[in-house]
Amino acid sequence: MAEDIPVDVSGLNHWFGRGEARKQALFNVNLKVAQGSLTVLVGPSGSGKTTLLTLAGCLRDVQEGSIRLLGQELKGAQSDLQKTLRRRLGFIFQAHNLHGSLTALQNVLMGLQVHGRADPELQAKAARHTLTLLGLGDRIHYLPDNLSGGQKQRVAVARALVGNPDVVFADEPTAALDRESGATVVQMLKRLGQVRGTTTVMVTHDNRILELADRIVTLEDGRIVNDTAP
Known part of the structure; x- marks a missing residue:
């Protein structure tokens, strides 16, 4: 089945800018990500990691090549x-982008609004449960400040x-976290892969x-230069 490979990148090229300022950011990138896996993209700043992530997550338009x-x-x-x-999809960015006038619980409930109408009680229960799993059960009514x-x-x-996404795209999700909190987040993503088949890039x-990754893909200058895929 096609969804056994939830992210399938083939011959991907991408440019930024126009005219003389046009610069190629990705060069013939090929990557197949298996369902339920935790794939980590590493490499120096400017190597194309975030560009690849945003293209695969429908946040930029594909210019040349294919992403399924x-x-x-x-x-x-x-x-x-x-x-x-x-x-x-689920998106986690380095900047938390929380709404300052909403509580932690209300911010999380916003993640369910994209799925349309549902039982408000069930939504609140799911939001509380997820916050509790992340060690915030006693902070659900706190404002971000x-x-x-x-x-x-x-x-x-x-x-x-x-919202139990099929694929999670995460850009530096542990940058603001201490070791224990960072490990909790990544272990939770890995567990979702094992139990629900959630795929994380x-x-x-x-x-x-x-050490928690199933696969480590290294990019340099817009090219994949190493891949530990089994």
């Missing part, structure tokens, strides 16, 4: 298809995971979590 996401081709995809696919940086990031992680410079 959950069995759907993204090259030339219409906005309606992209929107439908994004509802099946009353949370530490690490706690805010864990709220953002909960918001990304509460993560960009990181955090060497502490590499």
Whole structure:
């Protein structure tokens, strides 16, 4: 089945800028990510990791080559298809992007709104459960200004995971977290892969979590230069 390979990148090239300022960021990238796996993208700043992540996550348009996401081709995809696919994804960024006027619980509930109408009680229960798993059960009614940086990031992680996404795209998700909190987040992502088949593609410079990865893909200057795929 196509969705056994939820992220399938083939012959991907990407450029930024125009005219003389046009610069190629990705060169003939090929990558197949297995369902339920935790794949980590590493490499120096400017190597193309985040560009690849945002292209695979429907956050940029594919210019040349192919990306099949959950069995759907993204090259030339219409906005309606992209929107439908994004509802099946979870995004975790280095910046938590929480709404300052909403509590931790309310911020996480926003992660369920994209899925349409549902029982509010069940949604609240799911949000509380996810926050508790991330060690924030006693902070659910706190506003972001009353949370530490690490706690805010864990709220953002909960918001990304509460809807049980098929694929999680994470860009430096542990950068603001201490060792224990970072390990908790990555172990949770790995557990979701094992239990629910959730696929995670993560960009990181955090060497502490590499031992938890199923696969480490190294990029340099827009090219894959090493891949530990089994």
